[in-house]
Every structure is written in structure tokens, then in C-alpha cells.
Amino acid sequence: MSPLNTVEILLAEDSQHDAELAIRALKKHNMANNLVHVKDGEEALDFIFGRGKYEANKGNLHYPKVILLDIQMPKVNGIEVLQQLKGNPLTHNIPVVILTSSKEHPDVRLCYELGANSYIVKPVNFEGFAEAIRNLGFYWLLLNQPPD
Amino acid sequence: MTKFSPGRILTIGTVIICGTIAAVFFISYRQSQRVQNTSEWVNHTQEAIQHIQRLVMNALDNETGARGYVISGKDNFLEPLKRSVIHFDEEIRILDSLMKDNPEQFRSLDSMKNIIGRRIHFSDSMVATRKLEALRASIEMVESGVGKRYTDQIRELGLHMEQVEQALLQQRKSANESTIRELNTLLYTLLTAVLLLSIMMVRRIRRDILQREASERRFGALLQAAPDATIISDEQGKIRMVNHQAERLFGYNQKEMIDQPVEILIPASLHTAHGHHRNGFMKKASVRSMGAGLELFAVKKDGQEFPVEISLSPIRTDEGLMVIASVRDISARKALENTLRRTNAELEAFTYSVSHDLRAPLRGIVGFTAILEEEYGDKLDEEGRRIAGVIKSNTLKMGNLIDDLLAFSRLGRQEINKSQVDCTAMVKEIIAEMSKAHSEIIIHWNMGILPVVEADPTTLRQVWINLISNAIKYSSKSPSPEIEIGAKLDKGEQIFYIKDNGVGFDNKYRDKLFRVFSRLHSEEEFEGTGVGLALVDKIITRHGGRVWAEGKTGEGACFYFTIPEEVDSR
Numbered sequence: 001m002s003p004l005n006t007v008e009i010l011l012a013e014d015s016q017h018d019a020e021l022a023i024r025a026l027k028k029h030n031m032a033n034n035l036v037h038v039k040d041g042e043e044a045l046d047f048i049f050g051r052g053k054y055e056a057n058k059g060n061l062h063y064p065k066v067i068l069l070d071i072q073m074p075k076v077n078g079i080e081v082l083q084q085l086k087g088n089p090l091t092h093n094i095p096v097v098i099l100t101s102s103k104e105h106p107d108v109r110l111c112y113e114l115g116a117n118s119y120i121v122k123p124v125n126f127e128g129f130a131e132a133i134r135n136l137g138f139y140w141l142l143l144n145q146p147p148d
Numbered sequence: 149m150t151k152f153s154p155g156r157i158l159t160i161g162t163v164i165i166c167g168t169i170a171a172v173f174f175i176s177y178r179q180s181q182r183v184q185n186t187s188e189w190v191n192h193t194q195e196a197i198q199h200i201q202r203l204v205m206n207a208l209d210n211e212t213g214a215r216g217y218v219i220s221g222k223d224n225f226l227e228p229l230k231r232s233v234i235h236f237d238e239e240i241r242i243l244d245s246l247m248k249d250n251p252e253q254f255r256s257l258d259s260m261k262n263i264i265g266r267r268i269h270f271s272d273s274m275v276a277t278r279k280l281e282a283l284r285a286s287i288e289m290v291e292s293g294v295g296k297r298y299t300d301q302i303r304e305l306g307l308h309m310e311q312v313e314q315a316l317l318q319q320r321k322s323a324n325e326s327t328i329r330e331l332n333t334l335l336y337t338l339l340t341a342v343l344l345l346s347i348m349m350v351r352r353i354r355r356d357i358l359q360r361e362a363s364e365r366r367f368g369a370l371l372q373a374a375p376d377a378t379i380i381s382d383e384q385g386k387i388r389m390v391n392h393q394a395e396r397l398f399g400y401n402q403k404e405m406i407d408q409p410v411e412i413l414i415p416a417s418l419h420t421a422h423g424h425h426r427n428g429f430m431k432k433a434s435v436r437s438m439g440a441g442l443e444l445f446a447v448k449k450d451g452q453e454f455p456v457e458i459s460l461s462p463i464r465t466d467e468g469l470m471v472i473a474s475v476r477d478i479s480a481r482k483a484l485e486n487t488l489r490r491t492n493a494e495l496e497a498f499t500y501s502v503s504h505d506l507r508a509p510l511r512g513i514v515g516f517t518a519i520l521e522e523e524y525g526d527k528l529d530e531e532g533r534r535i536a537g538v539i540k541s542n543t544l545k546m547g548n549l550i551d552d553l554l555a556f557s558r559l560g561r562q563e564i565n566k567s568q569v570d571c572t573a574m575v576k577e578i579i580a581e582m583s584k585a586h587s588e589i590i591i592h593w594n595m596g597i598l599p600v601v602e603a604d605p606t607t608l609r610q611v612w613i614n615l616i617s618n619a620i621k622y623s624s625k626s627p628s629p630e631i632e633i634g635a636k637l638d639k640g641e642q643i644f645y646i647k648d649n650g651v652g653f654d655n656k657y658r659d660k661l662f663r664v665f666s667r668l669h670s671e672e673e674f675e676g677t678g679v680g681l682a683l684v685d686k687i688i689t690r691h692g693g694r695v696w697a698e699g700k701t702g703e704g705a706c707f708y709f710t711i712p713e714e715v716d717s718r
Contacts, residue, residue, distance in 0.1 A: 015508055021515040072504055101504040124507060124547030126515040 008034040010064040012044040014073045025130035031137040041076025066140040086115035161349040186324045193317040204306035214271035218286045267298040376474040399449035513543045552679035564604040571598035596634035601711045607687040614680040623650030647706040653699040
């Protein structure tokens with residue numbers, strides 16, 4: 001198992017309520033222990049690359065095991081975050097799961113082309129959402145071991 | 149006759165007329181020869197007759213001379229006697245040459261010579277006897293009648309020869325006359341034929357000219373009546389004909405366009421490309437629209453460029469290959485298209501916002517109500533828990549409504565990509581999925597073989613899903629639900645149908661079935677948003693097909709749709 005201070009999930013989500021629901025769903029399955037929630041794309045990038053208010057982490061960077069990324073976010077949106085992560089050799093191996101309101105969203109295809117590993121449709125139905133989060137969390141955290 | 153062109157008729161007719169006239173010339177020449185020939189013969193005969201008569205006269209002179217001398221003993225009677233002998237020689241020589249080509253007359257002439265010889269000899273003997281003073285003996289010689297007999301013989305033979313000569317002339321004349329008559333008949337026939345042929349040719353050519361003029365007038369009228377600006381150009385790309393619409397569209401008058409290169413109507417930047425295209429078209433001319441899929445532009449006299457749509461058709465004429473170009477100004481359409489594009493983009497943005505922003509609060513309502521139920525359920529009484537349930541189900545329904553509405557609006561803009569779809573496989577797969585999802589309902593499926601159709605697989609799948617799930621939903625309350633899916637051919641049209649034995653509907657409302665949000669059952673009876681069949685209708689319509697339904701309350705429903713075969717409209 002990872003050390004306690006290792007961040008396992010980075011959740012980038014601007015909607016406070018959606019984030020709360022996602023965290024609750026993960027908590028239910030004991031997967032929210034090492035979760036960091038950031039409110040926009042800029043903060044997500046700052047966290048990962050140790051910039052801005054996360055500058056203190058700089059010498060001691062460790063990447064999350066999975067990133068749950070909302071597409072529609074203020075400042076830097078999910079697509080730009082994805083582009084930067086997948087375009088950087090240091091971070092392009094981190095699995096990124098896109099959170100989207102609708103699977104019909106035109107950006108979903110673009111995200112896959114940019115290298116997104118998976119996506120979750122945020123259904124209106126909370127149970128459905130919790131179930132999807134649980135499945136993906138299991139897969140990316142437990143089953144899918146990233147290359148060392 | 150009709151299969152020959154006027155030019156061909158003219159050539160053939162001219163050859164025939166020239167030939168006939170040559171024949172007429174030849175025949176006339178032959179005829180004049182004949183006439184000349186005949187008159188020569190007439191002369192010949194007359195000459196011969198004249199000389200025969202002279203011969204006979206000479207014989208009389210000979211006899212008279214000799215007799216005179218015998219009676220008178222005077223020498224002056226010997227003079228005509230001598231002359232007659234000389235004349236005999238002359239006449240015989242002439243007749244010899246005139247009759248050498250006629251054996252019969254020649255033989256008669258021989259006899260004549262013989263008798264004349266005797267006549268001369270007898271006269272000479274009479275003269276000699278008288279000279280010997282034997283008057284008596286010489287008178288006896290006269291009285292003997294021998295000399296007279298010779299003369300009579302000569303006269304008779306001369307008469308005979310005359311008759312033969314006359315008969316010959318008659319024979320030749322009549323032979324000649326009948327030939328001339330025949331030739332004349334032939335001549336008149338030929339001249340009449342030439343005359344008739346000429347009349348026919350003139351009439352035919354006149355008719356052709358009139359027809360051509362009429363067709364040119366018709367063509368001109370058609371050209372002017374064409375709704376689009378029409379320009380006819382030749383192989384070299386020179387403008388040959390234009391209509392009023394073209395004058396109006398391009399701002400040139402007809403005179404300014406005729407004989408000018410078509411390039412005057414094309415923006416300068418496209419001239420090179422147009423030249424290449426024109427050569428290509430001339431090599432492989434066919435009816436088609438120009439620059440399919442390209443934006444075409446034309447230029448007016450004042451230099452203003454505007455978007456156009458052009459269709460080309462080649463026509464073969466006496467003057468070579470021509471091209472009819474119909475030019476349509478599509479500025480207004482382009483402007484509309486741009487507006488439509490903008491509207492679509494706005495709609496897209498709106499859809500996006502509905503999809504994302506409208507769903508987020510719903511998610512909050514459902515999520516937090518669920519948390520309320522889970523974490524505070526023990527603090528609520530039964531009514532409180534029921535109300536929480538109502539909040540959730542209503543919110544979920546709104547979510548479904550938004551999803552369906554989005555799917556419906558998206559379909560209007562989504563492209564239909566057709567390929568071969570095996571409906572049997574598709575429907576079997578859907579039935580398997582649905583049976584799993586609705587395992588609580590036992591349905592008796594009755595499915596035939598469905599044909600392969602040319603359709604967009606994604607949307608056609610949606611059609612089957614919606615119709616099959618409807619059938620399941622509305623038959624789920626029957627004691628033994630039965631669903632039949634099949635296809636039948638009706639007047640060359642492939643009709644698919646799906647029939648259930650569920651609650652059915654009142655047939656008078658069947659048109660309402662396919663309207664958005666229009667439902668025939670209450671939400672309590674059967675849940676639903678009223679979008680499913682509207683979606684089916686839209687998909688089938690976009691495939692060019694039809695969809696309809698038949699039903700009876702309590703006795704099930706049957707839905708039909710058609711997918712027409714691909715007809716290549718290009």
C-alpha cells in the first residue's frame with residue numbers, strides 16, 4: 001500500500017456540490033482517504049507541478065494515482081489540463097478520468113484523442129454516479145498498477 | 149425519306165438530276181444524228197431516181213436518134229445518138245457508186261447495163277446498115293421492133309429500180325421515225341422525272357428549312373423561357389447565345405456577350421482553372437453540375453462577384469460541340485445558409501448549456517435527497533421518506549426529459565451515414581439486451597427474417613430500441629405478452645412492423661402518437677416522456693421513409709415503418 005501521505009486521487013471539480021457527492025461516493029467505499037480536491041484547472045496544474053500555493057511541495061513531488069477531471073471549469077478548463085498532462089513526459093502516465101455531464105458532449109471525443117483514459121457521465125441519479133465512481137476508483141486504484 | 153438529312157437529299161437529288169440531264173443530252177444528240185441520216189437517205193434516193201430516169205430518157209434519145217437517121221439519112225440525127233452513148237456511161241458510173249451498197253439494185257443495174265449495151269449495139273447496127281445505102285434493110289430493122297423492145301425493157305427495169313429505191317426510202321424513213329418516237333418518249337419521261345424530282349426536292353428542302361426555322365424559334369423561346377440565366381458557348385469557350393435572364397444577371401447586354409470568351413463572366417483569379425476544367429469537360433462531355441462540392445463564383449459587368457450554381461449539358465450541333473450552362477445566383481441561399489449555420493451554432497451552444505448547466509442542479513437535488521434518506525432516514529417519519537422519494541423521482545424524470553429532448557434536437561443536425569444494416573442481427577441483439585433488463589416480464593417473441601437495408605446504423609438502432617421497448621412497456625400488463633416483429637414487401641416497398649398484444653390505443657389518436665411530448669397514456673399507467681416515438685418519426689423521415697401505427701384499445705398496437713432503397717439523386 002501507498003504511504004499515508006501519498007495522494008491517491010486528485011479531484012478537479014468546480015461545483016462544490018458535485019465534488020461533495022463524488023467524495024461521499026468514494027468515502028462509502030473507503031477510497032477517499034488520500035484525496036485532494038481542487039476547484040479549477042489552474043489549481044490542478046499548480047498542485048501537480050508544485051506551483052503557486054503548492055510551491056512548498058516542489059522538491060517533494062509525487063503524482064496522484066488517478067486524476068478525476070471535470071471538463072467545464074473556470075480559468076483553465078479540463079481539456080487544457082489534460083493537454084498539459086499528456087504532453088509532459090513526467091505526467092503523461094497518470095491515468096485521467098474525465099467527468100462529464102453527458103456522454104454526448106462533443107468534448108468527450110476530443111478528450112479521448114488527447115489521451116484521456118476513461119470517462120464518467122455524471123448522471124442525475126446519485127446511485128448511478130456512486131456506482132460509476134466506485135467501479136472506476138477500484139479499477140484505477142487497485143487493479144491498474146501504473147508503471148513505476 | 150425522313151431518315152436522310154437535307155444535305156444528303158440535296159446531294160443525291162443533284163446527282164440524279166445531273167445524270168438524267170446528261171442522258172437527255174446524249175439522246176438528243178443521237179436523235180439529231182438520226183434526222184440527219186434520214187435526210188441523207190432521202191437525198192440519196194432522189195438522186196438515184198433522178199439518174200435512173202435520165203438513163204431511161206437516154207435510152208429513148210438513143211432510139212429516136214437511130215430511127216431518125218434511118219428515115220432521113222441526115223447526119224444531124226447522129227449527134228444525139230453519140231451524146232446518148234456518152235450519157236449512158238456517165239449515168240451508169242454514177243448509179244454504180246450510188247448502188248454499190250445494195251446488192252439487189254446492183255444486180256438490176258447489171259441487167260440494165262446489159263440491155264443498154266444491146267440497145268446501143270442495135271442502134272449502131274441500124275446506123276451502119278443505113279450508111280451502106282441499105283435503106284430497105286435498115287427500115288426493116290426498125291420495123292422488126294427489136295430496138296423498141298430494148299427501150300421498153302430499159303423503161304420497165306428503170307421503173308422497177310425506181311420503185312425499189314422508193315420502197316427502201318419508205319422503209320428507212322419509218323424505221324427512223326419509230327426510233328425517233330421511242331427516243332422522244334424516253335426523253336419526255338426523263339424530263340418529267342427530273343421535273344418531279346426537282347419539285348420533290350424543293351418541297352422537301354423547303355419543309356426542312358421551315359422545320360429548322362420553327363425549331364430554332366422553339367429553341368429560342370425555350371432559351372428565353374428558361375428560369376435560369378442560360379449561356380451557350382462553343383468548344384473554344386466563346387459565348388454563342390444568351391437569354392434575357394443572363395443579360396439581367398450579368399449586367400451585359402446580348403451584343404456585349406456574343407462572341408466573347410466565357411471568361412468575361414468568371415473572376416480573373418479562376419481563369420486558369422476554368423480553362424483546364426473546360427478542356428476536361430469537352431473531352432468527356434456529359435450532363436452534370438459544375439464543380440460539385442465547390443464554391444463557384446461569377447462576376448458581373450461592374451466587377452461584382454457572386455456565388456453561383458451551374459449545371460452543364462453538352463449538345464452536338466452542325467457547328468460542333470456546344471455547352472449549355474444554366475447559371476443560378478445563389479447569393480440569397482448562401483446568406484440563408486450562413487444564417488442557418490449561425491442559428492445552428494447558437495442552438496448547439498444552447499443545447500450544451502442545457503446539457504451541462506441544467507443537469508448540475510438536478511444532480512444536486514437527487515444526490516442530496518439520497519444523502520438525506522441515507523443519513524437522516526431514521527429521523528424522518530414515513531410521510532417524510534415518501535416525500536423524499538417523490539422529490540427524487542420527479543427530479544430523475546426531469547433528467548430523462550432533458551436527455552430525450554437533447555437526443556431529439558441533436559438528431560435534426562446529426563449526419564445520417566448510411567451503410568448495410570442487417571436488421572435480423574440488430575433486432576436479435578436488442579431483444580436479448582431488453583429481455584435481460586426486463587427479466588421480470590415473460591414475453592413470447594415471434595420474429596421473422598428481416599432484410600438487410602441501407603441505413604444509418606446508430607439511428608436505426610435507436611428506432612428499433614424505441615419501438616421494441618414501447619412494445620414491451622405497453623404489453624407488460626397483459627396476461628401473456630406477445631410481440632411479433634417482421635417485414636413484408638408491399639408494392640416494391642419494404643415495410644417493417646412490430647406488433648404487440650398490449651393495451652393498444654384508440655385508432656383516432658394515432659396521429660398524435662408521433663408528436664413530441666404527446667402521450668396517450670398517463671404517467672401513472674405507463675411512465676415515459678413522450679419523446680420516443682417523435683424520435684422514431686424524425687429518424688425514419690430523415691431516412692426518407694414513413695412511419696405509422698394502427699391500434700385498438702385493449703387489443704394491442706402495430707407500428708410500421710419503411711426504409712426506402714438508396715436512390716442516387718446525383
